[in-house]
Amino acid sequence: MSFTDHELDDGNATARPSGDTASDDSSSNDSAAGESAAGESATPRVRAEATVAPHAGVHTNDSECIELRRLHRFFGDTRAVNDVTFSVGRGEVFGFIGPNGAGKTTSMRILATLDLPSYGDAFVDGFSVVNDPELVRKRLGFMPDSFGTYRDVNCREYLDFFARAYGLVGRERTRRLQWVLDFTGTGGMATKPIRGLSKGMKQRLCLGRALVHDPAVMILDEPAAGLDPRARIELRRMIRELADRGKTILISSHILTELAEMCDAVGIIEQGKLLATGSVEQIQSETQNQSELTLRILNRHDEITESLSRLEDHIAIDNVILDGQFVRFGFSGKPDDQAAIVTHFVTQGFQVAEVTAHKKSLEDLFLQVTEGLVQ
Numbered sequence: 001m002s003f004t005d006h007e008l009d010d011g012n013a014t015a016r017p018s019g020d021t022a023s024d025d026s027s028s029n030d031s032a033a034g035e036s037a038a039g040e041s042a043t044p045r046v047r048a049e050a051t052v053a054p055h056a057g058v059h060t061n062d063s064e065c066i067e068l069r070r071l072h073r074f075f076g077d078t079r080a081v082n083d084v085t086f087s088v089g090r091g092e093v094f095g096f097i098g099p100n101g102a103g104k105t106t107s108m109r110i111l112a113t114l115d116l117p118s119y120g121d122a123f124v125d126g127f128s129v130v131n132d133p134e135l136v137r138k139r140l141g142f143m144p145d146s147f148g149t150y151r152d153v154n155c156r157e158y159l160d161f162f163a164r165a166y167g168l169v170g171r172e173r174t175r176r177l178q179w180v181l182d183f184t185g186t187g188g189m190a191t192k193p194i195r196g197l198s199k200g201m202k203q204r205l206c207l208g209r210a211l212v213h214d215p216a217v218m219i220l221d222e223p224a225a226g227l228d229p230r231a232r233i234e235l236r237r238m239i240r241e242l243a244d245r246g247k248t249i250l251i252s253s254h255i256l257t258e259l260a261e262m263c264d265a266v267g268i269i270e271q272g273k274l275l276a277t278g279s280v281e282q283i284q285s286e287t288q289n290q291s292e293l294t295l296r297i298l299n300r301h302d303e304i305t306e307s308l309s310r311l312e313d314h315i316a317i318d319n320v321i322l323d324g325q326f327v328r329f330g331f332s333g334k335p336d337d338q339a340a341i342v343t344h345f346v347t348q349g350f351q352v353a354e355v356t357a358h359k360k361s362l363e364d365l366f367l368q369v370t371e372g373l374v375q
């Protein structure tokens with residue numbers, strides 16, 4: 001069986017993973033490594049001469065399975081990725097969050113060896129995407145944000161094609177295909193033409209395609225886009241299960257609350273710059289006034305604001321809203337500070353009937369960290 005380009009419904013990069021096809025069409029999923037390292041030089045960067053990062057092409061820290069090191073990618077004046085550095089530990093799920101045009105897809109395409117950095121390097125399982133793209137591809141499964149579907153083949157044939165492309169043969173290929181069909185729940189559709197699949201089933205199939213060679217690392221670009229709530233929950237379950245099986249996963253999404261539940265750590269990117277990285281809790285504790293407190297006080301309502309202001313020498317308090325018996329305000333979120341606030345009111349003779357702390361969600365943090373800039 002073989003596929004030709006005209007059979008594709010849309011762009012599909014993984015079927016020809018050399019990643020060295022020149023294209024400046026930003027709408028194409030296959031625009032790739034021959035593009036200009038723009039703004040700096042009209043000469044396309046090529047793999048043999050591309051590395052600027054020290055230690056490129058060598059094994060890095062074994063506990064880090066994905067590493068971006070001072071990664072840059074320019075398209076003309078657009079700094080799509082602008083000096084991004086972070087790493088993802090083995091077996092971790094890392095959420096890549098950012099508004100439209102932030103640089104998520106560009107970073108992921110570089111990791112998938114479909115594009116080259118203008119400067120810097122990235123490593124997958126210790127291998128450089130610049131110097132060792134073949135070794136990277138063996139270890140990596142990439143699920144692009146839109147993917148090619150060969151209309152007239154069925155699910156099994158589609159997966160079989162990718163299994164062959166990755167060099168799987170004989171019983172090993174049969175065993176692997178069956179595992180992927182079972183794991184992704186596409187087994188019942190094995191002989192159904194792809195054109196008849198729902199969006200959710202196509203996403204499962206695409207995940208299966210990325211899994212077929214049992215890679216250590218998965219790069220998933222907006223895998224939940226367009227899925228209904230049940231399909232999203234199922235996808236989340238599959239991703240967590242893959243991480244529990246030891247796979248390292250980088251996943252981008254606009255559905256921030258979902259990432260919070262699924263990810264061990266997140267990175268927030270805007271206009272090509274990484275603004276914050278770490279666990280949601282770490283980012284929360286690095287962000288000032290990240291918690292809110294609501295007190296229900298039964299007496300002396302007209303003295304509450306004034307009494308609260310007396311705490312401000314010791315504790316940063318802002319956004320005070322008084323509404324009848326309820327006073328709501330932002331504070332550091334530290335347990336010691338919360339205890340000090342409650343003690344203050346009680347010892348001053350206020351009747352504190354209820355205390356409610358509100359942690360900021362990932363969505364709140366995202367809005368706080370980013371500025372809404374679009375490029």
Ligand SMILES: Nc1ncnc2c1ncn2[C@@H]1O[C@H](COP(=O)(O)OP(=O)(O)OP(=O)(O)O)[C@@H](O)[C@H]1O
Pocket residue numbers: 024025026027031075078079080098099100101102103104105106107375
């Ligand atoms: N091949 C290209 N040629 C020119 N500009 C590009 C190209 N690819 C991406 N860009 C630009 O780089 C910036 C980052 O785009 P990218 O697709 O990486 O963002 P993103 O965070 O994935 O956005 P989205 O969430 O909308 O998919 C955007 O300004 C985009 O227009």
